[in-house]
Amino acid sequence: MNILVIAEHDNANLKGATLNTIAAAKEIGSDITLLVAGSDIASVISEAQQLNGITKILNCDNDLYKNSLAEELSNLVVSLASSFSFILAPATTFGKNLLPRVSAKLDVQQISDIIAIESEDTFKRPIYAGSCIATVKSNDAVKLITVRSTAFDPVANDNSDVPVESVEASNSANISEFVSEELAKSDRPELTSANIVISGGRGMQSGDNFHLLDSIADKLGAAVGASRAAVDAGFVPNDYQVGQTGKIVAPDLYIAVGISGAIQHLAGMKDSKVIVAINKDEDAPIFQVSDYGLVSDLFNALPELDSKL
Amino acid sequence: MKILVPLKRVVDYNVKVRPLPDNTNVDLNNVKMSVNPFCEIALEEAVRIKEAGNAEEVIAVTVGKSESQEQLRTALALGADRAILVETESLLEPLAIAKVISKVVEEENPDLIILGKQAIDGDNNQTGQMLGALLDYPQATNASEVMLDDSNVTVTREIDGGLQTLKLNKPAIVTTDLRLNEPRYASLPNIMKAKKKELTVKNVNDLGIDVSPRTELLSVELPPSRDAGIIVESVDELVDKLKNEAKVIG
Ligand SMILES: Cc1cc2nc3c(=O)[nH]c(=O)nc-3n(C[C@H](O)[C@H](O)[C@H](O)COP(=O)(O)OP(=O)(O)OC[C@H]3O[C@@H](n4cnc5c(N)ncnc54)[C@H](O)[C@@H]3O)c2cc1C
Numbered sequence: 440m441n442i443l444v445i446a447e448h449d450n451a452n453l454k455g456a457t458l459n460t461i462a463a464a465k466e467i468g469s470d471i472t473l474l475v476a477g478s479d480i481a482s483v484i485s486e487a488q489q490l491n492g493i494t495k496i497l498n499c500d501n502d503l504y505k506n507s508l509a510e511e512l513s514n515l516v517v518s519l520a521s522s523f524s525f526i527l528a529p530a531t532t533f534g535k536n537l538l539p540r541v542s543a544k545l546d547v548q549q550i551s552d553i554i555a556i557e558s559e560d561t562f563k564r565p566i567y568a569g570s571c572i573a574t575v576k577s578n579d580a581v582k583l584i585t586v587r588s589t590a591f592d593p594v595a596n597d598n599s600d601v602p603v604e605s606v607e608a609s610n611s612a613n614i615s616e617f618v619s620e621e622l623a624k625s626d627r628p629e630l631t632s633a634n635i636v637i638s639g640g641r642g643m644q645s646g647d648n649f650h651l652l653d654s655i656a657d658k659l660g661a662a663v664g665a666s667r668a669a670v671d672a673g674f675v676p677n678d679y680q681v682g683q684t685g686k687i688v689a690p691d692l693y694i695a696v697g698i699s700g701a702i703q704h705l706a707g708m709k710d711s712k713v714i715v716a717i718n719k720d721e722d723a724p725i726f727q728v729s730d731y732g733l734v735s736d737l738f739n740a741l742p743e744l745d746s747k748l
Numbered sequence: 749m750k751i752l753v754p755l756k757r758v759v760d761y762n763v764k765v766r767p768l769p770d771n772t773n774v775d776l777n778n779v780k781m782s783v784n785p786f787c788e789i790a791l792e793e794a795v796r797i798k799e800a801g802n803a804e805e806v807i808a809v810t811v812g813k814s815e816s817q818e819q820l821r822t823a824l825a826l827g828a829d830r831a832i833l834v835e836t837e838s839l840l841e842p843l844a845i846a847k848v849i850s851k852v853v854e855e856e857n858p859d860l861i862i863l864g865k866q867a868i869d870g871d872n873n874q875t876g877q878m879l880g881a882l883l884d885y886p887q888a889t890n891a892s893e894v895m896l897d898d899s900n901v902t903v904t905r906e907i908d909g910g911l912q913t914l915k916l917n918k919p920a921i922v923t924t925d926l927r928l929n930e931p932r933y934a935s936l937p938n939i940m941k942a943k944k945k946e947l948t949v950k951n952v953n954d955l956g957i958d959v960s961p962r963t964e965l966l967s968v969e970l971p972p973s974r975d976a977g978i979i980v981e982s983v984d985e986l987v988d989k990l991k992n993e994a995k996v997i998g
């Protein structure tokens with residue numbers, strides 16, 4: 440059972456979701472190869488060499504892969520695919536962008552966003568915004584899978600010096616070009632890996648009011664998230680969005696402030712261990728999934744909470 | 749320039765979907781069906797490009813049952829010039845759908861194909877990227893801005909860490925995110941006009957492609973439910989519970 444895991448990184452560091460994806464691969468088999476493709480990736484390779492559970496690293500260091508363009512990376516993965524019976528990637532915007540392109544080239548029906556592995560060909564995945572869980576069996580000879588990171592605990596980095604093999608770049612597709620990137624900079628933990636997340640919704644009324652959440656987040660070491668309504672209203676950037684079509688989080692503590700609890704929002708946070716809701720409407724659906732609900736005006740509750748932490 | 753918009757008939761996003769009693773599938777009896785929200789955004793973008801004078805024709809296409817004509821009529825009322833239904837009685841998987849759409853692309857030769865980033869039924873997020881691979885076209889998924897010039901499409905995409913801008917050669921594939929635009933509503937005169945617009949129906953069996961399923965749906969269940977929690981009376985009580993009962997803060 441040869442398994443290929445595609446690493447997500449920014450040419451300097453591995454992204455956390457790679458570790459969860461390897462954890463899922465370990466439930467399938469033990470012969471796990473990690474592909475790291477990028478440009479000037481020595482630091483990523485040495486980080487990867489410590490990862491528990493992998494047996495080999497394929498290093499493809501080439502300018503072509505600097506920006507993870509799907510057109511280029513998919514050709515590389517396809518060129519390596521014949522040695523593997525499983526190809527896994529994280530179900531992040533990186534993996535979602537890349538893996539279907541590989542699947543179609545290999546004529547395989549990909550299984551997206553798995554949350555459990557029943558056997559080597561059967562997987563569980565949420566459908567309809569997580570309203571239902573489907574159990575799906577793949578009859579393709581090769582399985583291509585994206586992995587929901589919150590469903591698998593990350594592997595440790597207690598390995599030493601996993602062997603590295605260099606692989607050649609593929610021919611360039613040369614049909615798309617990277618122009619620019621505007622990445623959010625923050626000293627707070629990343630939304631998808633934070634132990635505590637505090638999110639604001641339309642009830643926050645403005646972007647300025649998010650400072651009420653920031654200050655609490657700083658005290659708790661939490662990440663700040665938002666509902667789609669808050670993103671659409673321009674209170675915060677899109678990368679804050681939690682939900683069916685945003686980020687999936689499952690922290691130890693999720694605090695929803697001024698969020699009604701639409702199914703599309705719940706899809707992104709209802710696997711959190713403890714959920715707190717602060718909302719002035721006692722009938723808000725968010726209270727049906729929260730462990731602790733506080734019916735209160737957030738403009739009173741947040742300053743008080745801040746002062747008591 | 750010609751724009752193709754593949755769209756899907758799905759359960760309306762306000763419907764809370766449940767499994768059938770025998771857990772073989774979801775219960776879609778008597779539920780409201782709509783155009784997938786991301787596809788509405790795709791269509792709106794195409795229509796705006798046409799209205800700005802940058803495209804001559806917008807074609808909506810769907811792969812599905814005969815009832816999907818309803819959603820194609822909606823698309824025509826929202827501004828598509830004509831529509832194509834590739835009819836099939838079985839529910840196809842994204843790979844098969846991408847193959848069917850690639851045949852339509854070969855016939856129509858659009859310069860731009862705008863799809864939704866995901867269909868909110870299966871939440872697969874695959875079809876656009878698969879279509880890109882089958883046609884060897886470049887792709888920009890999760891678009892929040894689309895700009896056109898003579899030979900390229902420049903797209904800003906929503907990615908996990910922020911925003912990324914890519915420049916694609918035409919013909920190109922774009923998939924939409926929610927922020928790209930806010931779709932219009934169909935006006936009554938446009939709904940009337942849509943009835944006269946051209947809607948072609950083809951049968952999937954005439955395309956000569958293998959659309960047989962690669963996966964089997966073994967069961968559909970409800971997710972584990974959460975136990976109802978408690979309402980606390982004050983911020984003090986909340987802080988106390990989080991510290992001493994749930995032990996999630998220090
Ligand atoms: C295809 C599709 C995909 C979507 N994907 C997502 C997604 O990924 N994530 C997501 O979040 N949404 C998503 N949505 C949107 C979703 O349906 C809801 O519209 C959205 O989650 C609502 O956000 P909200 O709870 O902030 O706003 P609202 O529903 O307007 O709720 C605001 C809440 O704030 C409370 N409030 C107001 N003022 C105060 C105050 N002073 N103090 C305390 N409480 C107050 C109100 O009582 C209310 O409950 C999607 C929608 C569609 C159609």
Ligand SMILES: Nc1ncnc2c1ncn2[C@@H]1O[C@H](COP(=O)(O)O)[C@@H](O)[C@H]1O
Pocket residue numbers: 753754755756757784786787790809810811812842845862863864865866867868870871872873874875876
């Ligand atoms: N049956 C279909 N007919 C036409 N377009 C479809 C169909 N299924 C999916 N699509 C397109 O592909 C997008 C992504 O769907 P999916 O890959 O199923 O999440 C949708 O938003 C549509 O634009």
